[in-house]
Amino acid sequence: MSFALLGLTANKMFGQKIIRPLSASAIYGITFIKDTLIAIDQRKGFLLEIDPLSNNTKILNPHQVQEFTDVTGICLWEDTLWVTRKNSVYSCKLNSLALEHFMTLPYPADGIAVWGSTIYVSCQKLGGILIFDSNSRKQITQFYAPGVGVENLAVSEETLWVCDRTEQSVYAIDRATGEIQFSVLTPFESPTGIAVHTNSESAEKTLYIAYASEEAYVRDNPNADPSQEIAYRDKTFIHPLNYYYDPQKRFALSNGYRIEMSYLEEIAPLEEVHITDLEWHIALPSDTDRQKVISVESIGLPFTEQITDGQRVAVFKFDTLTPGERHIFGWKAILEVRGIKYRITPREVENIPELTEEFQTRYLVDNDDLSMDKGIVIRAARDAIGTETNLLRKMYNIRNYVYDQLSYGIKPYIDTPDVVLERGVGSCGEYVGVLLALCRLNGIACRTVGRYKCPNTAERQNVPLEPEFNHVWLEFYIPGFGWLPMESNPDDLGYESAHPTRFFMGLCWYHIEIGKGISFESMISQSVKLKKEDIAIGDLAINHIRFTILDELPPL
Structure with a gap:
């Protein structure tokens, strides 16, 4: 396997170490001053100076904590610190930390990145990344946001890096045109901050991602009987993101x-x-x-x-x-x-070859109790794609249709797609059954893949882990490109807004592929x-x- 590494390689000085800032509760924006990491604790309002090697932490704004509370994005350009707080963008000198108002948006400003006189500000409510000139304070243009969640930003040379909390993804965007070059899945959920570190000796660049969430744990409460009880605590840390992009195969690998x-x-x-x-x-x-x-x-x-x-x-x-x-x-x-994430656009699949007879015989038929002859399934297959003819858009529409029709629920057995559609609730296997039926009725070859996911606790190493359930997802076939993965139900978050696409043509490191298309x-x-x-x-x-x-x- 050969890969083209675009821009960022592993930082030899910091290695793969997880950085856990002392006393931090929710790290959002991060940036670097040479080898020193600067981070904002959004809840406490602490602007933190962090030693990546020792986790030693210092508060840089002991007298301005209130002014920095609710800050979600930070970045540095020369000696100026830029921050986003609620609906506004501010700047200040590092030696004073006196915030000066720059501009205000109609909705919350989430992340910020600065390159020269160009300022990039992400805003989930506007669904875009706004670009301003720091001298005139006027908006130059606007890019579409690549994901559906709250996004934070970093910039390096010609690339604008966007990390999306809901999508669990980092996007590499041409900062001049806004075109997505590729994206990678982060190894952990809920990425909240992103920064580029440049090694002062080798000039190698490394992406660092901040994560912030909560975790459940068993608490020993001596005042309760029984004394063990479930509680929640903050979980926040910073970790290097490694990626490799193969432009020929159109996928990027991550940690x-x-x-x-x-x-x-x-x-x-x-x-x-x-x-x-x-x-x-x-x-x-x-x-x-x-x-x-x-x-x-x-x-x-x-x-x-x-x-x-x-x-x-x-x-x-x-x-x-x-x-x-x-x-x-x-x-x-x-x-x-x-982790793997493919980047294929609908335009690239406009003139694809027809499916071979072998594929039609194997992957367009009802060979697994898919109820493809039932009226409710036939109508769903028709309604899911509407008038769409592009294979990739059809696949995307089918996925979203199934997500809109079903809610996730675990059952001890698998019902057929007609029963699942009527009920409106399905397990991962039942999601797969409905997706297979609708895809095959629309001429899209697909097959089942699984069978287990490793528990998503990458920091717990050399400790035996047992998954709670088995799991299945599917692969669909694009002639000329090959088999592409798609999760069954994890991207169905139950929101009324757009569904994330993190696992549409992508899988995280904890997916274990066993027995593609066979029992x-x-x-x-x-x-x-x-x-x-x-x-x-x-x-x-x-x-x-x-x-x-x-x-x-x-x-x-």
Whole structure:
């Protein structure tokens, strides 16, 4: 795999270390003075000077805390500090910190970046990034905001960097035209600030992202019985964002992790059975542009490996499985996984080739109880795309239609798309079923992908982690480009406004791709008893899934 690194590489001095400012509650805007990090604690109003190596923290504005409370964006140009606070933009000299009013917007000003005499201000309510001249204080132009959430800004040379809190993304924008060059997913949720650090010795540049949210924890309360209770606390830190962009394949990779994943079955039948000539198939992790399988080994019992529709599958064989017999068996894999985000525009798919006959036969048919012949599903497929003919826009419209029609809810079994559409509530698997049905009825080849997500706690390394649920999403096919990922339900946030697109043609590092387009697990036997009673895997065994995040990957 070859990649073109555009502009920013890992900073050797700071490394991959997470910066955790002492006493900070909610870091928003960040900027650098040489190797010193400057950050604003939006809730406390502290303008903080932070040593990235030691986390040592100093308050720079001990007498102006009230004036800096609710500041969300900061940036430095020469000796002038620029800030956004509520609806206004201010500037001040670093040696005095006396804020001077620059201009006021009709809505809150979120983030700010300055390059020379040009000032960039993001405003979610206006849906754009406003550009001003610092000398005349007049607006020069306006760019469309690349995401739907609150955005913060940084600028370096010809690139305007935009981090979007809801989209969990950073966009690289041409600061002259506003055109999006590419975007990358951040490894953590809720990015609230962004800055570019330039190494004083090597001139290498590194993006740093601030994050601010809350986390739940178990609190020991001696005045309660029982003493353990759930509480919430602030969570804020700063972390380097590494990215690699491949313009030929049209995707960008971001921070990744080396993960150990184990999947095993424990024979524990609800009712004792006797089965002969049993083959137990369990799909293995896939090698993809964002996921590399370093090693796979068996657990409990040995397996042979076979290829099914291009996917690796572990095959465990039992000559006889008798009543009272117990086994554990499965696999353990070491994986390297990264975030990936594709950048393909509708214009690029205007003149794509037709689907091959093989793809039409495999990926445009109802081969998984998709209810594609039911009236409610046929009407939904028609209503979802309207008069749209562009494949990428059709896919985007179908996704949004399903998000508008469904709300997320967990169930112990999967209903067919007609039942799900009628009910209006679905699990991730039911979202996938509806999406598959509507896509295939509209001539878009698609397939199911999954099967698990590593718990999204990248800072908890070398600690065994267990996911609460399995998970599935899908891939859709664009002739001439290939298979592209799309999440099932996480982008359906239930808002009335536009849905985020962070996982539309993108996956974060914690998605583990296993068995693309094939069954994750199945049993095959010549036993007549097995065929008659149709024993479900869940009635015969209990699965155990464990993840361990070993370390963060270095830049490629």
